[in-house]
Amino acid sequence: MQLALSTWQEVESYLERSTAIIIPIGSTEQHGPNGLIGTDAICPTRIASGIEEKVEVLVAPTINYGMAQHHMAFPGTITLKPSTLIHLVQDVVTSLQQHGFTHFYFINGHGGNIAPVTTAFCEIYHASGTSNATTPRCRLANWWRDEVIGKLAADLYGEAEGHHATVSEVALSYFAHPEAVKDVAMSPEIAPNGEIYDAVDYRRKFPDGRIGSNPALATVADGEKFYRLAVDSLATDYKAFTTGDAS
Ligand code: NI
Numbered sequence: 001m002q003l004a005l006s007t008w009q010e011v012e013s014y015l016e017r018s019t020a021i022i023i024p025i026g027s028t029e030q031h032g033p034n035g036l037i038g039t040d041a042i043c044p045t046r047i048a049s050g051i052e053e054k055v056e057v058l059v060a061p062t063i064n065y066g067m068a069q070h071h072m073a074f075p076g077t078i079t080l081k082p083s084t085l086i087h088l089v090q091d092v093v094t095s096l097q098q099h100g101f102t103h104f105y106f107i108n109g110h111g112g113n114i115a116p117v118t119t120a121f122c123e124i125y126h127a128s129g130t131s132n133a134t135t136p137r138c139r140l141a142n143w144w145r146d147e148v149i150g151k152l153a154a155d156l157y158g159e160a161e162g163h164h165a166t167v168s169e170v171a172l173s174y175f176a177h178p179e180a181v182k183d184v185a186m187s188p189e190i191a192p193n194g195e196i197y198d199a200v201d202y203r204r205k206f207p208d209g210r211i212g213s214n215p216a217l218a219t220v221a222d223g224e225k226f227y228r229l230a231v232d233s234l235a236t237d238y239k240a241f242t243t244g245d246a247s
Contacts, residue, residue: 162213
Protein backbone atom coordinates (compact mmCIF):
# COMPACT_ATOMS: atom_id res chain seq x y z
CA MET A 1 0.00 0.00 0.00
CA GLN A 2 1.49 3.31 -1.13
CA LEU A 3 0.87 6.34 1.06
CA ALA A 4 0.81 8.63 -1.98
CA LEU A 5 -1.90 6.51 -3.63
CA SER A 6 -4.07 6.14 -0.50
CA THR A 7 -6.81 8.28 1.00
CA TRP A 8 -6.71 9.51 4.58
CA GLN A 9 -9.53 7.10 5.42
CA GLU A 10 -7.45 4.18 4.12
CA VAL A 11 -4.52 5.32 6.27
CA GLU A 12 -6.80 5.58 9.29
CA SER A 13 -8.00 2.04 8.74
CA TYR A 14 -4.41 0.76 8.16
CA LEU A 15 -3.46 2.25 11.53
CA GLU A 16 -6.02 -0.04 13.18
CA ARG A 17 -4.03 -3.03 11.84
CA SER A 18 -0.45 -1.71 11.98
CA THR A 19 1.46 1.34 13.21
CA ALA A 20 4.58 0.63 11.16
CA ILE A 21 5.67 2.32 7.93
CA ILE A 22 8.49 1.88 5.41
CA ILE A 23 10.29 5.02 4.23
CA PRO A 24 12.72 4.58 1.31
CA ILE A 25 15.58 7.11 1.34
CA GLY A 26 18.19 7.71 -1.35
CA SER A 27 20.23 10.40 -3.00
CA THR A 28 20.44 12.30 -6.28
CA GLU A 29 24.09 12.02 -7.25
CA GLN A 30 26.52 10.92 -9.94
CA HIS A 31 27.09 7.18 -10.29
CA GLY A 32 29.92 7.03 -12.79
CA PRO A 33 29.79 6.77 -16.60
CA ASN A 34 26.92 4.26 -16.86
CA GLY A 35 25.14 4.60 -13.50
CA LEU A 36 21.93 6.60 -13.18
CA ILE A 37 21.91 9.76 -11.05
CA GLY A 38 18.83 8.39 -9.28
CA THR A 39 20.46 5.01 -8.46
CA ASP A 40 20.45 5.41 -4.67
CA ALA A 41 16.76 6.33 -4.61
CA ILE A 42 15.67 3.90 -7.34
CA CYS A 43 17.09 0.83 -5.53
CA PRO A 44 15.33 1.28 -2.14
CA THR A 45 12.11 2.37 -3.88
CA ARG A 46 12.05 -0.85 -5.94
CA ILE A 47 12.94 -3.01 -2.92
CA ALA A 48 10.14 -1.37 -0.88
CA SER A 49 7.62 -2.11 -3.62
CA GLY A 50 8.77 -5.76 -3.62
CA ILE A 51 8.27 -5.98 0.16
CA GLU A 52 4.82 -4.46 -0.30
CA GLU A 53 3.90 -7.43 -2.52
CA LYS A 54 4.81 -9.90 0.27
CA VAL A 55 3.79 -8.14 3.48
CA GLU A 56 0.92 -5.84 4.37
CA VAL A 57 2.75 -2.57 4.77
CA LEU A 58 2.37 1.13 4.07
CA VAL A 59 5.21 2.67 2.01
CA ALA A 60 5.82 6.42 2.29
CA PRO A 61 7.03 8.51 -0.67
CA THR A 62 10.78 8.10 -1.23
CA ILE A 63 13.08 10.77 0.15
CA ASN A 64 14.96 11.30 -3.11
CA TYR A 65 17.61 13.69 -1.81
CA GLY A 66 20.39 12.83 0.60
CA MET A 67 23.75 14.02 1.89
CA ALA A 68 25.88 14.00 -1.28
CA GLN A 69 28.24 16.94 -0.75
CA HIS A 70 31.27 14.88 -1.82
CA HIS A 71 29.71 14.30 -5.27
CA MET A 72 29.12 17.99 -6.00
CA ALA A 73 31.99 18.31 -8.51
CA PHE A 74 29.88 16.23 -10.94
CA PRO A 75 26.95 17.86 -12.78
CA GLY A 76 23.47 16.73 -11.79
CA THR A 77 24.24 15.99 -8.16
CA ILE A 78 21.91 17.64 -5.65
CA THR A 79 22.85 17.56 -1.98
CA LEU A 80 21.21 18.35 1.32
CA LYS A 81 23.35 19.73 4.10
CA PRO A 82 23.69 17.10 6.87
CA SER A 83 21.70 19.44 9.17
CA THR A 84 18.89 19.70 6.58
CA LEU A 85 18.65 15.92 6.28
CA ILE A 86 18.57 15.51 10.08
CA HIS A 87 15.68 18.00 10.26
CA LEU A 88 13.89 16.43 7.30
CA VAL A 89 13.95 12.95 8.85
CA GLN A 90 12.83 14.35 12.21
CA ASP A 91 9.92 16.21 10.55
CA VAL A 92 8.79 13.15 8.58
CA VAL A 93 8.85 10.92 11.69
CA THR A 94 7.22 13.55 13.91
CA SER A 95 4.40 14.10 11.39
CA LEU A 96 3.66 10.38 11.16
CA GLN A 97 3.93 9.98 14.94
CA GLN A 98 1.12 12.48 15.37
CA HIS A 99 -1.15 10.12 13.43
CA GLY A 100 -0.24 7.16 15.62
CA PHE A 101 2.68 5.54 13.75
CA THR A 102 5.26 4.01 16.12
CA HIS A 103 7.70 2.03 13.91
CA PHE A 104 9.73 3.71 11.16
CA TYR A 105 11.68 1.42 8.85
CA PHE A 106 13.98 3.38 6.57
CA ILE A 107 15.37 1.50 3.56
CA ASN A 108 18.51 3.39 2.61
CA GLY A 109 20.42 3.40 -0.69
CA HIS A 110 23.27 5.79 0.14
CA GLY A 111 26.22 5.58 2.54
CA GLY A 112 26.39 9.37 2.99
CA ASN A 113 22.96 9.27 4.66
CA ILE A 114 23.99 6.92 7.46
CA ALA A 115 25.51 9.50 9.82
CA PRO A 116 22.79 12.19 9.44
CA VAL A 117 19.88 9.71 9.60
CA THR A 118 21.33 7.94 12.65
CA THR A 119 21.80 11.36 14.27
CA ALA A 120 18.16 12.18 13.50
CA PHE A 121 17.12 8.96 15.29
CA CYS A 122 19.10 10.12 18.37
CA GLU A 123 17.29 13.49 18.29
CA ILE A 124 13.91 11.75 17.92
CA TYR A 125 14.54 9.39 20.83
CA HIS A 126 15.86 12.21 23.01
CA ALA A 127 12.87 14.44 22.23
CA SER A 128 10.48 11.70 23.31
CA GLY A 129 12.02 11.78 26.81
CA THR A 130 12.32 9.01 29.38
CA SER A 131 8.77 8.70 30.64
CA ASN A 132 6.87 8.34 27.37
CA ALA A 133 5.39 4.87 26.86
CA THR A 134 5.03 5.51 23.11
CA THR A 135 8.68 6.16 22.33
CA PRO A 136 9.07 5.61 18.58
CA ARG A 137 11.23 2.90 17.10
CA CYS A 138 13.40 3.70 14.06
CA ARG A 139 15.58 1.41 11.98
CA LEU A 140 17.95 2.15 9.11
CA ALA A 141 18.27 -0.81 6.72
CA ASN A 142 21.19 -0.28 4.33
CA TRP A 143 20.26 -2.75 1.61
CA TRP A 144 23.70 -3.05 0.02
CA ARG A 145 25.31 -3.91 3.36
CA ASP A 146 23.13 -6.98 3.82
CA GLU A 147 25.26 -10.11 4.14
CA VAL A 148 23.47 -11.96 1.32
CA ILE A 149 23.95 -9.02 -1.05
CA GLY A 150 27.67 -8.78 -0.25
CA LYS A 151 28.09 -12.51 -0.82
CA LEU A 152 26.36 -12.49 -4.21
CA ALA A 153 28.34 -9.41 -5.31
CA ALA A 154 31.60 -11.10 -4.27
CA ASP A 155 30.66 -14.33 -6.07
CA LEU A 156 29.66 -12.54 -9.28
CA TYR A 157 32.23 -9.74 -9.52
CA GLY A 158 35.00 -10.21 -6.95
CA GLU A 159 36.93 -6.99 -6.44
CA ALA A 160 35.19 -5.33 -9.44
CA GLU A 161 32.12 -4.75 -7.21
CA GLY A 162 33.93 -1.66 -5.85
CA HIS A 163 32.81 1.05 -3.43
CA HIS A 164 30.94 3.67 -5.43
CA ALA A 165 28.88 3.14 -8.54
CA THR A 166 29.11 -0.51 -7.54
CA VAL A 167 28.10 -3.23 -9.97
CA SER A 168 25.29 -4.44 -7.69
CA GLU A 169 23.58 -1.06 -7.33
CA VAL A 170 23.87 -0.26 -11.04
CA ALA A 171 22.46 -3.73 -11.85
CA LEU A 172 19.51 -3.29 -9.46
CA SER A 173 18.74 0.17 -10.91
CA TYR A 174 18.85 -1.36 -14.43
CA PHE A 175 16.40 -4.06 -13.32
CA ALA A 176 14.08 -1.31 -12.04
CA HIS A 177 14.53 0.79 -15.21
CA PRO A 178 15.62 -1.38 -18.16
CA GLU A 179 14.70 1.48 -20.50
CA ALA A 180 17.63 3.49 -19.04
CA VAL A 181 20.42 0.91 -19.42
CA LYS A 182 23.63 2.53 -20.79
CA ASP A 183 26.34 0.82 -22.80
CA VAL A 184 29.61 2.58 -21.90
CA ALA A 185 33.21 1.31 -22.11
CA MET A 186 35.17 1.78 -18.86
CA SER A 187 38.75 3.03 -18.77
CA PRO A 188 40.45 1.71 -16.76
CA GLU A 189 38.23 -1.37 -16.54
CA ILE A 190 38.27 -1.31 -12.73
CA ALA A 191 38.39 2.16 -11.16
CA PRO A 192 41.05 3.00 -8.54
CA ASN A 193 40.37 2.84 -4.80
CA GLY A 194 41.32 5.36 -2.13
CA GLU A 195 40.28 7.93 0.45
CA ILE A 196 38.40 11.12 -0.38
CA TYR A 197 38.16 14.41 1.46
CA ASP A 198 35.95 16.90 -0.38
CA ALA A 199 34.17 17.22 -3.71
CA VAL A 200 37.20 18.65 -5.58
CA ASP A 201 39.48 15.95 -4.16
CA TYR A 202 36.95 13.32 -5.22
CA ARG A 203 36.86 14.39 -8.87
CA ARG A 204 40.64 14.82 -9.01
CA LYS A 205 41.26 11.26 -7.76
CA PHE A 206 38.27 9.57 -9.39
CA PRO A 207 37.65 11.55 -12.60
CA ASP A 208 34.81 9.42 -13.96
CA GLY A 209 33.04 9.14 -10.58
CA ARG A 210 33.58 5.45 -9.86
CA ILE A 211 35.53 4.15 -6.88
CA GLY A 212 36.95 0.64 -7.24
CA SER A 213 34.22 -0.73 -9.49
CA ASN A 214 33.59 -1.97 -13.01
CA PRO A 215 29.88 -1.29 -13.46
CA ALA A 216 30.07 -2.27 -17.16
CA LEU A 217 29.41 -5.76 -15.70
CA ALA A 218 25.92 -4.71 -14.53
CA THR A 219 23.01 -6.48 -16.21
CA VAL A 220 19.23 -6.45 -15.75
CA ALA A 221 19.33 -10.22 -15.02
CA ASP A 222 21.84 -9.77 -12.18
CA GLY A 223 19.84 -6.81 -10.93
CA GLU A 224 16.83 -9.08 -10.52
CA LYS A 225 18.92 -11.47 -8.39
CA PHE A 226 19.99 -8.65 -6.07
CA TYR A 227 16.41 -7.40 -5.97
CA ARG A 228 14.97 -10.77 -4.93
CA LEU A 229 17.61 -11.32 -2.24
CA ALA A 230 17.13 -7.80 -0.84
CA VAL A 231 13.33 -8.13 -0.76
CA ASP A 232 13.47 -11.49 1.08
CA SER A 233 16.08 -10.35 3.57
CA LEU A 234 14.55 -6.95 4.33
CA ALA A 235 10.98 -8.30 4.53
CA THR A 236 12.19 -10.71 7.23
CA ASP A 237 14.05 -7.91 8.99
CA TYR A 238 11.00 -5.62 8.78
CA LYS A 239 8.78 -8.27 10.37
CA ALA A 240 11.30 -8.83 13.19
CA PHE A 241 11.52 -5.06 13.71
CA THR A 242 7.77 -4.57 13.95
CA THR A 243 7.32 -7.45 16.36
CA GLY A 244 10.23 -6.36 18.53
CA ASP A 245 12.41 -9.35 17.63
CA ALA A 246 15.09 -7.44 15.69
CA SER A 247 18.66 -7.72 16.90
NI1 NI B 1 25.05 4.62 -4.79
